Amino acid sequence: MPTSVMWFRRDLRLADNPALLQAVAAGGDGVVPLFVLDAALWRPSGRARRAYLRASLGDLGARLGTLQLRSGDPAVEVVAVARAAGARSVHVAADFGPYGSSRDTRVAAALARHAIELVRTGSPYAVAPGQVRKVDGSPYSVYSPFARAWLEHGWRGPVVAPAAVAWIRPLRSLDLPDARVAAHQRLPPAGEVAAQSRWHRYVQSALAGYATVRDRPDVDATSRMSVHLKWGEVHPRTLLADLAEHRGPGSDTYRRELAWREFYADVLWHRPESAREYLRPRYEDLPYEEPGRVFDRWRDGQTGFPIVDAGMRQLRGEGWMHNRVRMIVASFLVKDLHIEWRHGARHFMRELVDGDLASNAHGWQWVGGSGTDAAPYFRVFNPTTQGEKFDPEGVYVRRYVPELADVEGSIVHRPHGLPGGAPNGYPEPIVDHATERRVALAGYEAIRDR
Numbered sequence: 001m002p003t004s005v006m007w008f009r010r011d012l013r014l015a016d017n018p019a020l021l022q023a024v025a026a027g028g029d030g031v032v033p034l035f036v037l038d039a040a041l042w043r044p045s046g047r048a049r050r051a052y053l054r055a056s057l058g059d060l061g062a063r064l065g066t067l068q069l070r071s072g073d074p075a076v077e078v079v080a081v082a083r084a085a086g087a088r089s090v091h092v093a094a095d096f097g098p099y100g101s102s103r104d105t106r107v108a109a110a111l112a113r114h115a116i117e118l119v120r121t122g123s124p125y126a127v128a129p130g131q132v133r134k135v136d137g138s139p140y141s142v143y144s145p146f147a148r149a150w151l152e153h154g155w156r157g158p159v160v161a162p163a164a165v166a167w168i169r170p171l172r173s174l175d176l177p178d179a180r181v182a183a184h185q186r187l188p189p190a191g192e193v194a195a196q197s198r199w200h201r202y203v204q205s206a207l208a209g210y211a212t213v214r215d216r217p218d219v220d221a222t223s224r225m226s227v228h229l230k231w232g233e234v235h236p237r238t239l240l241a242d243l244a245e246h247r248g249p250g251s252d253t254y255r256r257e258l259a260w261r262e263f264y265a266d267v268l269w270h271r272p273e274s275a276r277e278y279l280r281p282r283y284e285d286l287p288y289e290e291p292g293r294v295f296d297r298w299r300d301g302q303t304g305f306p307i308v309d310a311g312m313r314q315l316r317g318e319g320w321m322h323n324r325v326r327m328i329v330a331s332f333l334v335k336d337l338h339i340e341w342r343h344g345a346r347h348f349m350r351e352l353v354d355g356d357l358a359s360n361a362h363g364w365q366w367v368g369g370s371g372t373d374a375a376p377y378f379r380v381f382n383p384t385t386q387g388e389k390f391d392p393e394g395v396y397v398r399r400y401v402p403e404l405a406d407v408e409g410s411i412v413h414r415p416h417g418l419p420g421g422a423p424n425g426y427p428e429p430i431v432d433h434a435t436e437r438r439v440a441l442a443g444y445e446a447i448r449d450r
Helices: 018-026 047-064 074-085 098-112 143-153 192-205 207-213 226-230 236-243 249-270 281-285 293-300 306-318 323-336 341-351 357-368 383-390 395-400 409-413 433-448
Strands: 003-007 031-037 068-071 087-092 117-120
Touching (some): 018 087, 031 047, 098 117, 143 249, 192 226, 207 249, 306 341, 323 341, 323 357, 323 383
Parallel strands (some): 003 031, 003 087, 031 068
């Protein structure tokens, strides 16, 4: 009987993994569970991302009993492992990202030279990018009609995990990479079991209220499944199957949020250059400042705007940020500090444990005005009123900005108006929001009127 290779990438799980089932079916004499540390992805990652991946790989290896870990060019390492195992096929979930798809083309060609097939089965999405199209065959460029068509298209149900598998490791394996968080950082538990446990707790305790409180960073109202989806510790089909069993506004709203993830992946697949370039090229002519001291203060959570600083400090400490706050801090960077969205997107991808290329790039472009939104140019978040609306008692700000821990109630969002000013050396606002809003709108109007 032949052997096969299961090349894990963004699918670090056993359940609901069609590619793994195909590898097991093809590898009657054993399956090599392979992960390749690719410098193109590892090098630009920050400490939190690296540490989380290390923990997830450790969990996967412990569950399998072994893991073939290699480091280097996948076109070299995957071939070496497959040949050493005598494998006839290497199995993957299809990667639709710009780098991933080109990498897989190279690997497939390298394997073919040795009569080994790269077999793509499934993807990280409920519906693979490119499958949902308009009647005329063209792709969607606006979320709402895409989401309706996506729901109409539907998706397959989850598949079970394989039964007993003969896992083999034909070559010497590397140790897990030395990737530790900084002393101030704390990350969520990693791995498939942790993902399933968190999801089931969330469905039972908080899903029903998701529609009404999902924008509140001060309460634990979101599932935080984004990190588990990013690394494939759970598949969106699994979540969607469970959502179907829970009718109501919470379930419906959560399903629509999953559709955003699939929409951005679809946009990126059709427009791969939009990972780093403008989806609407004319907005590239907007006037921007070079990142410098003010960018550093934004990055470090020292802007003097409490909700912005709380978000940036949460990112630094947890490798994660509440989605509403992501929009606020992004708008502040682009429209108050007039720094191009690409600088913020790059910082987020380095630091976010759940950083997904499609969602990150297009989320930033949505805020920056060059993305998929039909009328984005006039949206400028006021960080103070956003804080008062979505963190009404200041709980979120006090959690992450210790200088303001003793400021009670909503006045924490306007600490500079306190008698004696802001306490404990909390910085003065680095800009006047009203002034910078006018500057931003003038720039957008000039582009729009061309």
